[in-house]
Amino acid sequence: MPDQVKSAPDITKKSEGPRVEALQKALDRELVHWKFPWRKIKIDGIAGPRTFDACNMVGWLKGFSPDELKKISSGHLTERDVEILSGEGQRTDAMEKRSEERRDEAERLRKKRRWLEEHPDSHPAPAGGHWVMFDNEEVPKWMVEEALKPARESGVWNGEVFSGRRSPEHCEQLCLDMCGAATCPGKCGGRSSNHCGPASFEGNHGEGAVDVTDPDGLRAWCEAHGNPIRGGGAVLPEDRPHFSRAGN
Ligand SMILES: [Zn+2]
Numbered sequence: 001m002p003d004q005v006k007s008a009p010d011i012t013k014k015s016e017g018p019r020v021e022a023l024q025k026a027l028d029r030e031l032v033h034w035k036f037p038w039r040k041i042k043i044d045g046i047a048g049p050r051t052f053d054a055c056n057m058v059g060w061l062k063g064f065s066p067d068e069l070k071k072i073s074s075g076h077l078t079e080r081d082v083e084i085l086s087g088e089g090q091r092t093d094a095m096e097k098r099s100e101e102r103r104d105e106a107e108r109l110r111k112k113r114r115w116l117e118e119h120p121d122s123h124p125a126p127a128g129g130h131w132v133m134f135d136n137e138e139v140p141k142w143m144v145e146e147a148l149k150p151a152r153e154s155g156v157w158n159g160e161v162f163s164g165r166r167s168p169e170h171c172e173q174l175c176l177d178m179c180g181a182a183t184c185p186g187k188c189g190g191r192s193s194n195h196c197g198p199a200s201f202e203g204n205h206g207e208g209a210v211d212v213t214d215p216d217g218l219r220a221w222c223e224a225h226g227n228p229i230r231g232g233g234a235v236l237p238e239d240r241p242h243f244s245r246a247g248n
């Protein structure tokens with residue numbers, strides 16, 4: 001009788017050991033290769049939130065399907081997933097095609113992140129508003145309480161906020177530099193962007209927007225909890241990291 005080919009067990013949340021460490025090193029290599037060095041993670045051999053966050057990013061770049069990405073974010077990595085994420089397994093034609101289709105969006109994400117890093121917002125939030133700090137970003141208090149904090153504490157969302165409140169001036173300049181126009185509906189929005197917090201700009205209930213990593217994890221949590229915020233591509237397919245009350 002031929003030997004049974006036995007595959008390694010799935011890597012799940014809190015898995016530990018040399019296989020996790022090897023995956024983490026491979027993810028960092030891939031993140032640098034795909035020009036997302038700011039997403040690199042700590043190599044500690046423990047499959048914590050950051051590891052799955054990086055898996056979601058690399059998996060998206062490599063062309064995993066939306067359902068596969070959801071499964072990865074929920075903490076289920078098969079041996080084959082690990083091989084592909086690590087750059088060792090052969091991708092399917094469908095994956096290569098999706099990866100190609102995501103090229104422009106990936107480039108836009110790199111560009112936007114670079115712009116935000118190089119252009120700190122010099123216009124403070126209006127005094128007396130309801131903005132609080134979360135992951136070093138100004139975010140409306142209601143959004144932290146109703147979505148971001150419980151989603152993180154549940155372990156379903158593995159990511160972090162990388163952009164929160166932006167002033168109207170900042171939003172307009174971002175759009176001018178990125179898109180060559182003062183506004184581009186469905187993408188940056190310019191001065192009308194929900195990142196500025198219209199209509200009051202004070203971070204009142206329902207106002208504001210965030211850009212996050214692991215959009216699939218946050219979307220999964222929100223959809224299971226009455227959609228306090230929407231995003232992850234549900235409303236704006238070309239802006240997966242973006243979440244707001246209505247998703248725009
Ligand atoms: Zn724009």
Ligand SMILES: [Zn+2]
Pocket residue numbers: 195209210211241242243
């Ligand atoms: Zn956004």
